[in-house]
Amino acid sequence: MAKRPRKKRAPNRSATRSAADRPLRAVENREPDAGGDRELIASIRAAMRSEDPTAVVTLVSSMLSVTDAWPDPLGEDDQIPLDALVDSFVGTPFAETTVALHVIADLLPDDLDAARVRRGLTGRRHPLPQAVAGLRDLRVIDAARIGDELGDGDNVILGLDWPGIGGVTVVTYVDEAFGTRVKDVFLVPEPFTDVCDRYRELLASEGRRADELEGVGIADARASIEAAIALGDAAGPDAVPDDWAGPGGEPVGWPGARPFVEMLLRRMPAGGRSLLTSDALPEVSVGEALAGFFAARSGAPALDEEIEAVRLLLHDAAEHAGHPLRWSPVQVELALTQRLPFAIDVSADTLEVVPDVLPRVIRYAHRRLGVAHDATEQTVAAVAEWLPAYRTLCDAPSAVRWRDIGSMVEAFQHGDHGPLLVRSLADDVGGPVALERLDDAPLPHEPLDLEGVAPDVRDALVEISGLIDRWLDESPRVAHLGPLREEWRTACRRLLVGATAKSPGWLRRRGAASGRACGLLWATGVPNRLVGPHGAVLVKDLAADFGVTGAPSTKAETLLRAWRDGRWLDDTSLGDAGMLVSQERSRIIRMREEHSR
Structure with a gap:
């Protein structure tokens, strides 16, 4: 007897609903685990028993604030998915989770999300604290x-x-x-x-x-x-x-x-x-505030540094406090300790005048805004409190360098490459003062001076220097340099002795004298434009002359670490004019004059 064909069933209604319309049942009913769930439920229970009737709502608000339903204040993109939090509560049918879900439903900004949470509460009969029951109204x-x-x-x-x-x-x-x-x-x-x-x-x-x-x-x-x-x-x-x-x-x-x-x-x-x-606050531009300050001023005409200092203070308040006339003890502290010492494109003379000008700017600003006398005096007193820190920060090397770099970058962004280039030249010769005093006289002949060198490494040093002398005297690759060979010799000796005096350990390691001599010639030759594609000697030829199979730069690494002694320097810079030959110093002087105008 043939079987009757089964009647095809219609799909279950739940299968035709979108995910947004379904009750949140993604997590099966379960006991809380021994870790985070148990601690979370315990914290809700403690809030429910608190004498503060708002404790539960405060706690649940904090929980929701770290979910992806609200902006991440730190921008770290590590928020908890809202669905994961809600599903965990729906799947754990305890009184504590019932209370939390009721609060969540009222706090959620999206009506659809709130409705889904309320559907997840279907069938729960746990009593609610009065504060939670009343939250909806x-x-x-x-x-x-x-x-x-x-x-x-x-x-x-x-x-x-x-x-x-x-x-x-x-x-x-x-x-x-x-x-x-x-x-x-x-x-x-x-x-x-x-x-x-x-x-x-x-x-x-x-x-x-x-x-x-x-x-x-x-x-x-x-x-x-x-x-x-x-x-x-x-x-x-x-x-x-x-x-x-x-x-x-x-x-x-x-x-x-x-x-x-x-x-x-x-x-x-x-x-x-x-x-x-x-x-x-009244609408006041920096220009209007600046004009008003000097219009109210009596006495001798203002110096340029004073005008720039007032302009700096008004700009700082406008940018960071939201108004050029807004000054308080807090704003004084922030300006003197966090902002002004690091201001870019500001002269040292202007920063020096700030302590004298700031109290007058505060009094003028408060008169314009109608601030009480006592509040003004408190603000002026904050200037004296924070001035020692301000002066220390202004003179700190890190702040000075920050201001210099900031000014150079700002100029570069406006198409003026001069300041950045001049700073680079200064780094190559040992600083701005050295750049200003730079001359192009030939380096003198100097004997190898072992006075400050540790006795146990002197023989190694003499051997390296001897190999360099022989190469400079006999190699046809550098014969055309003429007197520059003697200057190069002096530069090599100065770097060799200087690095070894600072850190003799670099010569106590195992290493071939020929490789070290090659590295020393590379370290002095590159900054002087004597080694390289446009120099007197190609890098590969220098390596071949000393039997070095790798790059000569690798043979100079320990030497340069000893010389720099923790200073940050570019790989092709020694940071000392005393190791630059006259030809290179002459080039730097020309560039200094061209870009300092």
């Missing part, structure tokens, strides 16, 4: 703002109506000392009016007016916080010092609170305007 009902009188930051204060808790206050601190950004967020489980009263008491204790704490529209508060977030996300914010930041370099308290704060912003009315202190 939380509202922002009040707002206030208090700014720093010197513009270093603002506190934006939000009053919440949080079902299950009552009055809760969120204080968002916007730091403006390093470019506007959110730095810290505080959730205070106390009513808005109580927190504002404490702020007024604090203002009074500091001699400030209580009305500096002002009520603002909720839409304006939203615009202020959103502006700070957007500016903090922008490329290239100033670096925050390590002691003013969290362990990863991010501002303290942020971005851990970001998911929670952005949930609040979505529930606040739009259409407001930012009320941050930086937005209230």
Whole structure:
């Protein structure tokens, strides 16, 4: 009897749904492992038992802030996938994960993601803390703002109506000392009016007016916080010092609170305007501020260095503090210790005048902005506090070199190659002073001086020098050099003795004298343009004359390390005019004159 054909089944409904429509069940129900899952659940349990009713929301916000649903503040591209975090909670049906998923659903900015999380909660009956149950209906009902009188930051204060808790206050601190950004967020489980009263008491204790704490529209508060977030996300914010930041370099308290704060912003009315202190400063250009400073000045006409110093200070404040007239103790510290000593295209005379000019610039700026007298005096006092560090940094060799290199690079970018070339010439002869004093007199004949050489390596040194003498005297390859052979001999002897006096160990290693002689001739011949494609001797011919099968440069490595003694020098530079023959020094002098005009 033939079998009846089976009726073809229609596909299961779940197979026709997109991934975005499916409940999150990627992880099977399981017990937490002994590692990270158990610790994570324990931390949620501790937050649920905390006396702080906002603890669970704060913790889950921190968890979400390191997922790929939010920007990575450090740009390290090591964020946790949001799906992985949610799937792990969906697959572990405990009371703690139920609570966390409810918070996640309310904090997620994407409605589709939130709906998927809520579908993952289907069938769970765990009781929720009142604060978590009320999170979905939380509202922002009040707002206030208090700014720093010197513009270093603002506190934006939000009053919440949080079902299950009552009055809760969120204080968002916007730091403006390093470019506007959110730095810290505080959730205070106390009513808005109580927190504002404490702020007024604090203002009074500091001699400030209580009305500096002002009520603002909720839409304006939203615009202020959103502006700070957007500016903090922008490329290239100033670096925050390590002691003013969290362990990863991010501002303290942020971005851990970001998911929670952005949930609040979505529930606040739009259409407001930012009320941050930086937005209230009058529009003043550097040119206007410079003209105003000298118009208000009395006495003798200003010197060029004074004008440049004032211009430098106003430019620095405009670029880094956001306004040419914005000066505070924090900005003074940053300018004197982190920025001005390393300013490029600035003369030493201008930097020398800065300590005298800065207090006057501060007083002028504060008069224009209407800053209180006491705040001005605190700012001026910061100048005296940080001047010793400023002077030390300005004179530090690393800062001097940084300024020089920066100026040369800037000139190069504008098509002027002269400064960079002149600096390269200076490095070749031993520095700017040596370049300025350079002459083209022939190197004198000098005997081999063994006075400063260790006794145990003198024989090796004499043998190397003898091989070089014989080659210079007898090789037909250099016969046409005439008197330059004697100068080359002197350069070789100076390098040989100088390197050995500094570090005789290079001659204590095993090595053939012929190879070392070849390396020495290469080391002195290349900087003098005597060895190479356009020199008197080709490299391969030099190697052949001494029976060297490899590159002569390899035979010079230990010699040059001994000579440089830790200094950074180009492979083809000895950094000493005393080892350059007259022909090469004459060429350098011509280039110096041509590019120093």
